[in-house]
Amino acid sequence: MTGKAVNKAVLGRLLSYVLHDKKRLAIAVGLLLMASLADVSGPWLIQHFIDSYIAKNEYPLDMVAGLALAYIALMCTAAWFKYIQALRFNDIAIGVVQTVRKQLFGKVLNQPLSAFDYMPTGKLISRITNDTESIKDFYVLVIGTVLKNVIFISVMLVVMSLLSWRLTAVVLVLLPIVVAIMVLYQRKSADAYRKMRDLLADINASMSESIQGMSLIQLMRQEQAFSKQFSSLTRRHLESQVGVMKLNGLLLRPLIDFLSGVALLSIVALFGISGVELVGVGVLYAFISYLGRVTEPLIELTQQLSLLQQALVASERIFGFIDAKQQSYGDDVQPLREGRLECHDVTFSYDGKQQVLTGINVDLPHRGFLALVGHTGSGKSTLASLMMGFYPISQGELKLDGRPLASLEQSVLREGIAMVQQDPHVLSDTVRENVCLGRDVSDDVVWQVLAKVGLDGQILAYQQGLDTRLGSGEANLSAGQKQLLAMARVLVAQPKILILDEATANIDSGTEHQIQKALHTLRQDMSIVVIAHRLSTIMEADEILVLSRGAVTERGNHQQLLAHQGHYWQMYQLQQAGEQLHQMEELAVAESAVQEN
Missing domain, CATH: 1.20.1560.10 (ABC transporter type 1, transmembrane domain)
Structure with a gap:
């Protein structure tokens, strides 16, 4: 100015x-x-x-x-x-x-x-x-x-x-x-x-x-x-x-x-x-x-x-x-062949002063399942954003298919790796447009991806099917259904790596089970990275990283981390106790209703 x-x-x-x-x-x-x-x-x-x-x-x-x-x-x-x-x-x-x-x-x-x-x-x-x-x-x-x-x-x-x-x-x-x-x-x-x-x-x-x-x-x-x-x-x-x-x-x-x-x-x-x-x-x-x-x-x-x-x-x-600096991409136009992801000593800071991530190392093989857990502010979502190429890495190296992420052209990066965020945006438009997002996709493909995530039954229940308007239109989706819709949205492009950022944070146990089934199916075609507070979603992960203040404090699969009895074990025990209390409350309410009748 x-x-x-x-x-x-x-x-x-x-x-x-x-x-x-x-x-x-x-x-x-x-x-x-x-x-x-x-x-x-x-x-x-x-x-x-x-x-x-x-x-x-x-x-x-x-x-x-x-x-x-x-x-x-x-x-x-x-x-x-x-x-x-x-x-x-x-x-x-x-x-x-x-x-x-x-x-x-x-x-x-x-x-x-x-x-x-x-x-x-x-x-x-x-x-x-x-x-x-x-x-x-x-x-x-x-x-x-x-x-x-x-x-x-x-x-x-x-x-x-x-x-x-x-x-x-x-x-x-x-x-x-x-x-x-x-x-x-x-x-x-x-x-x-x-x-x-x-x-x-x-x-x-x-x-x-x-x-x-x-x-x-x-x-x-x-x-x-x-x-x-x-x-x-x-x-x-x-x-x-x-x-x-x-x-x-x-x-x-x-x-x-x-x-x-x-x-x-x-x-x-x-x-x-x-x-x-x-x-x-x-x-x-x-x-x-x-x-x-x-x-x-x-x-x-x-x-x-x-x-x-x-x-x-x-x-x-x-x-x-x-005139502001634009998002920069590389010139490598070769599509990703596999969903292999590597992080070598990745360090990142938003403002150049306070470190948000320090010395992160990840080795996710093709068709692998990686989970990121930790308290709020531990750096999970930031690491996922770096994997998506949203921010340049301060130090270290991040590779996809053995190639530096910074060398990939925009279309290669966006088609090869996709993210489902915690609160997906739903357009005030038809189901078809919410899945296609302006892309030239046939209705057959739309139904295929809806079936793959388990949302086809809900859409078939609507009188107008794919022409049903969502958002402020004729139907509103629950939080879990929005997550499934977002998953269907990214599957249209068949990415090699799928990242779910707190995808099960605000959903019921039934929808969580449906997402778990969808993840099991998706693993046949792509690698998956899941950020989750609910540990029941990631029990089958090949590797779980426990983050605290931007650093990895524990790593291993579910059984290994429980045996270690560290931070992950404490989180698991607390969630198990919470679920037992919730079940006891539901049982007490049911018994009370029976006695009143």
Whole structure:
């Protein structure tokens, strides 16, 4: 973020989008020039009529009628050219805005996940919507208005100088003062508009986070606290808007109207001094008409500075995101043949200061079953993210099929290794689209993967089958069914390695058994990595890693770790005791119900 009033680099970059199609822009500018010439010719014709006929008290019918028809034709021509050039400029501007939005969203999709670690969702949405809307105003309103008014004023000054250079000199003396006012306004408003934009992004972020966390807010009875926080943001945003409005009220119309009045008095005074013999009454009329016409363009130009300032501030943020470092991949395009995964002394830190993982070693063979367990914050999900290639490794090496993960091309990595997260996202769309996710997949394949994870029976129970809408549509899935849907989703691509991140954390024992059956089937085709708190899910794992504070403290299969009687044994005993208590409670409830009946 620059502290300058005008970031010339950002302004030049915005203009470069328009200059990309020079031919279309030249046609639009040509139409604008024709409209301006037709527009300023009206007062010139009236001046000619006053000095040539009214002053001489001569009214030849044919000449008067010809001038009247010419005046009407000029006004109609000016209106037509204005309409055509406005369409041209809007077409160019909207096309440019679409290009910017596509670039921005494309860059967002390819940002490394670390870019979203500290970026609130509301602020990101604000950049994509509100900031691009400000850029649209820049192209649609600012550029068109500036070109129109600059060309109009330039043509008008040329015509005025042909009529009387003395009176034109009066106007030219005042123009630098107007320009100075515009520059002063732009400099004064820069920080104000930047602050207003930042507060608007904070408001969007607050709304987004409050809506997403509504259940938490109501459970903790924090409605009033969040309402006060939101009110504070809106009040500060209102104060910044009022400050901008005061600045507009002081430096825009009042000063320009004052200078216009000074120019008018100066012209009248010069007319009185020079006399009619030097400046005709018609010329005086034309100058007064032109001066009245030049006031509005000057005010419009100054008013566009506010939109220009908003666009520059929004562009700084958008271009900052577009220019941010993208997710990098290798150039090895050879698909994975096996699901073999190796980690050699892997060390990782999110911020470069605090180590999250230290010296991790893993050797997962093809069709192997690896489990990661440990308390919250031990580094399990971080290790899974490194296996997916979401973050670059700080130290050590991670290999897939004996090849460094960093050397693999994006499509190879994403098709070869897939993840089912703890809380899978379900689209508000059909079952088919939730499984396919835009990929070209036949219904037969969709049913095959649904059957493989045990979800086909549930979908068949829906009247519309694969066309049933999920999410906010016609049906809602349970937490366990969402996990099964996510598994079916990744199986469409038949990955060589499947990672399940807490896939059984929030499901019932019946669904857990169904997922275990699915895992047993999947092991025939791929390697599996499971992160789990519920140890019953991973009892058949070939190797279990117990993590604590980013390091492996124990490793082995289920029986070996129980025999060791370390941390894993303690976790297992606690879960067994918890399950026994739960069974006793269910039995007591059942016996109580029988006695009541």
